[in-house]
């Protein structure tokens with residue numbers, strides 16, 4: 073049993089002063105208000121729950137900043153970025169995967185993410201023996217080394233597009249037959265440790281057949297695990313779906329499957345009014361990845377209408393253009409403000425935007441990741457952030473505006489410490505193994521520069 077005293081803590085009922093957390097076996101055993109500091113006890117300024125990153129492709133961390141030169145054709149978009157991402161995927165082996173994932177997971181922890189859902193479809197790598205277990209082991213071992221809580225989500229990828237063209241060479245690294253995919257899921261289940269869990273998913277409507285989506289939905293339901301899928305991220309995907317399925321992607325999915333609170337729909341950028349309300353009614357979580365969606369030129373999610381209809385959201389760092397949950401939320405709200413020409417768009421009247429967004433993504437992230445995190449209460453997992461309440465970002469703020477300051481102050485949030493499963497993973501603002509992770513990553517990043525994107 074260990075304890076932690078917080079001068080101020082964000083509990084499910086709101087802010088509380090003088091809170092003592094007692095922690096045992098990775099969980100919060102008690103959270104007593106009105107406590108006083110005891111001798112030899114660690115005194116935290118502000119304690120808030122750790123944040124779930126509900127959508128990550130770890131290996132794409134190595135592509136950040138390498139796709140920002142306008143091509144001679146001048147028609148850069150998601151699909152041209154994907155071409156570069158495939159070149160990177162083709163250059164990765166299991167050890168490279170582990171090193172990149174470890175680096176990105178240490179960065180996530182230092183930024184306030186304590187759980188990550190890894191949407192994993194790079195099942196083979198160009199240099200491995202043909203066993204998909206190697207990339208699973210790489211991700212799981214990276215998460216364990218970094219100390220982040222992992223929801224490993226193996227992803228089915230079957231084809232290059234709706235009209236079933238044969239996958240190209242790089243897509244061949246993603247492809248699995250359905251039975252092989254199920255055994256891959258079983259392997260992942262047997263490999264995750266006590267701090268981690270699994271989900272399951274399909275890459276997208278374009279990359280997975282109708283029949284396989286049905287089978288994944290059945291399996292997710294039977295297993296009681298979250299089901300993740302990319303949905304309607306690009307207008308071209310909507311257009312192709314209209315050609316081949318005669319309906320829009322979100323409408324098609326809702327007609328075909330019993331989409332419910334177990335589903336995590338990633339992006340869902342291009343929706344019409346009936347799709348917005350139907351997704352909200354289904355109880356599914358929409359995972360928004362604002363910095364990636366902005367970087368790739370995806371479009372803007374219709375957030376105000378979706379929240380008005382009662383929809384649930386989570387956030388993800390996706391391709392890791394930004395690794396900062398507070399910046400993701402700022403981007404989320406700013407994208408809405410720029411299109412609506414209005415302010416405080418993603419909240420109800422009278423609500424504070426930072427407070428409401430952080431609470432919404434805590435609830436949605438918990439569901440999407442299938443983990444008991446995001447709430448500082450007895451029985452919950454002991455995943456939390458300690459903030460420096462003497463930092464100018466927070467000085468002068470009280471309960472009503474503290475979370476607004478975190479989201480909208482616009483510079484690095486003063487995270488002093490991060491705890492996952494009762495253990496400190498970040499101390500004095502640095503991940504405890506930051507130096508060794510960076511050293512390994514430096515070696516890999518240098519080698520990738522000569523083989524993957526960024527050299528042209």
Ligand SMILES: [Zn+2]
Pocket residue numbers: 127129191302338390
């Ligand atoms: Zn994605």
